[in-house]
Amino acid sequence: MMNKKVIVITGASGTGKTTISRYLKEKYNIPQVLTHTTRLPRDGEANCVDYYFETDETFEHNHYLERVEYSGHKYGSSEEGLQKSWDVADIVSIVVDTKGAIAYQEKYGDSAIIIFMKADLDAVAERLKLRGDEKARLEQRIKSQENQRDREVPKEFQRNYYEIVNKDIKKTKECVDRVIEEIKVK
Numbered sequence: 001m002m003n004k005k006v007i008v009i010t011g012a013s014g015t016g017k018t019t020i021s022r023y024l025k026e027k028y029n030i031p032q033v034l035t036h037t038t039r040l041p042r043d044g045e046a047n048c049v050d051y052y053f054e055t056d057e058t059f060e061h062n063h064y065l066e067r068v069e070y071s072g073h074k075y076g077s078s079e080e081g082l083q084k085s086w087d088v089a090d091i092v093s094i095v096v097d098t099k100g101a102i103a104y105q106e107k108y109g110d111s112a113i114i115i116f117m118k119a120d121l122d123a124v125a126e127r128l129k130l131r132g133d134e135k136a137r138l139e140q141r142i143k144s145q146e147n148q149r150d151r152e153v154p155k156e157f158q159r160n161y162y163e164i165v166n167k168d169i170k171k172t173k174e175c176v177d178r179v180i181e182e183i184k185v186k
């Protein structure tokens with residue numbers, strides 16, 4: 001089991017977590033572990049592709065490795081989901097908030113590779129508007145206590161994590177490439 005690795009992509013809203021997860025899939029064929037949420041799909045998002053979209057009731061039918069409330073919605077990831085991805089690939093990725101990242105680090109130790117994403121606040125506001133996030137929801141999300149918290153590296157992180165400042169997307173992807181090279185030689 002321990003030649004298996006999970007790349008845990010974390011950071012505040014709009015910092016580029018999903019973008020990096022997609023890049024890992026496209027360039028390295030690294031599958032993304034899907035998680036469950038009670039928030040509604042955004043335009044362009046689909047069930048079983050971006051998330052397992054749940055109601056408050058169906059959300060409780062799964063059992064979770066870790067679960068959180070984020071800006072008024074529930075999110076959770078399951079051990080089965082991770083295992084299913086590990087069945088088909090040695091390196092997989094998952095996108096979670098920092099609380100989730102801490103849980104993965106605690107459970108999987110060095111097999112959990114943390115990438116903490118950071119971006120300038122003004123750039124984030126602009127990018128989320130372009131992403132098509134509805135204005136009121138966007139503001140609520142940006143102001144949420146969880147999102148404020150996730151703008152900084154939590155003190156609970158153990159020393160080994162990668163921090164990527166996502167300004168120029170080309171440079172960001174180069175940073176990700178270096179992370180993958182490092183993981184692969186380990």
Ligand SMILES: Nc1nc2c(ncn2[C@@H]2O[C@H](COP(=O)(O)OP(=O)(O)O)[C@@H](O)[C@H]2O)c(=O)[nH]1
Nearest residue numbers: 013014035036068070075076077095096097100
């Ligand atoms: N801990 C945890 N966080 C999750 C899970 N699924 C998604 N998240 C996080 O929940 C937060 C909100 O996600 P989302 O609604 O997609 O908004 P976004 O960050 O603006 O794309 C993000 O930080 C996600 O990484 C999960 O299963 N567990």
Ligand SMILES: Nc1ncnc2c1ncn2[C@@H]1O[C@H](COP(=O)(O)OP(=O)(O)O)[C@@H](O)[C@H]1O
Nearest residue numbers: 013014015016017018019127131166167168169
């Ligand atoms: N470096 C970048 N420059 C410009 N736009 C970006 C950059 N990185 C991501 N984006 C765009 O910003 C929006 C938010 O990125 P996303 O990956 O959805 O963030 P997150 O998953 O962290 O909320 C998306 O529309 C994405 O295409």
